[in-house]
Amino acid sequence: MTSLLDNFTARLSKFPSVGLVDVPTPLRPMPRLSEHLGGPNIWIKRDDATHISSGGNKLRKLDRVLYTAVEQGCDTLVSGGVPQSNSQRQVATAAAILGLDAALCVFTGRVENDSVLYQNSGNIVLNTLFGATLYPTPWAGDRNGPIKALAEKLRAQGRKPFVVPYGVSNAMGALSYSSVIAEIAAQTDEAGIMPKAIIAASGSGGTQAGVSLGVQACLPDTAAICIDVDADAARVMADAVQYAGEAATLLDIDFDPGQMRLESGYSGEAYGIIAPSTVEAMTLCARLEGVILDPVYTGKALAGLIGLIRAGEFARGEDVVFIHTGGAPATFAYADVINDALSP
């Protein structure tokens, strides 16, 4: 294992970062949740516990993606997402830290939620706090077209924009995210365990790409299982396969997309809409482990792990790692839905 890890780490280190995240993030056991579910020992990788911006998986991606922005002397990060996008909030944070401006397309209509909370609290108020300029943009299904168009508009005005793709998902984002697996490989080795599976949410696909790539390179006996939160598994998988393949080429390592696994059935009726299994997962995690999950990504991902455990996928005594990819600010934007679901 060590030589695989050393080899992978050496390849990753050739790609410089801007130093946004304090790593490694902690890996902790979840004994009460594991006992309650009566299945494997569940460990949680706290990628929400980075030291800035309420944390999250996008900071790890941005760490290398933004190296180019700094190197090219860009002055404005341009990106896009829904009002409660964690990605946007982390782009806005990174811009503040690096002394850049942030221009963000806020896609209206992708998530059907007109509540005052959803439209104004949680992540979106943090974007404003970090100083980002918000551009309301009607959602038409194209994730990156409007972001590129906004960048061109700003360029015509004399700015030097840098396009951060939707979800910070591209080859470099995936490559950068695969560092989480190198950390998990070292941490599980130190804990004396070999995880049967590593579980994470998948939406724009970059996280799944990085996790799958890292697992194949560092932990070949472990399964990388991602949970579709977009209610659009075919698209999510196609994007993840593309980013993982491109990242493997950058790293000059072999990669087999046939081993990638995406579970559907836990996203609820649509992206951004809470399902009963989401509320159950969030409640169990909060009440048994004191850990806040979010309603859009990690709540659904843990619901997926719970579903797999109940379906008998793992035996008692086996170890699985659940990656907490962040998202806590969005919980407050869904306070009305959560209160309704939990009221006696």
Ligand SMILES: Cc1ncc(COP(=O)(O)O)c(C=O)c1O
């Ligand atoms: C908290 C959280 N978890 C998981 C994901 C999924 O990551 P990806 O978009 O790379 O699939 C996101 C994406 O926004 C997120 O915000």
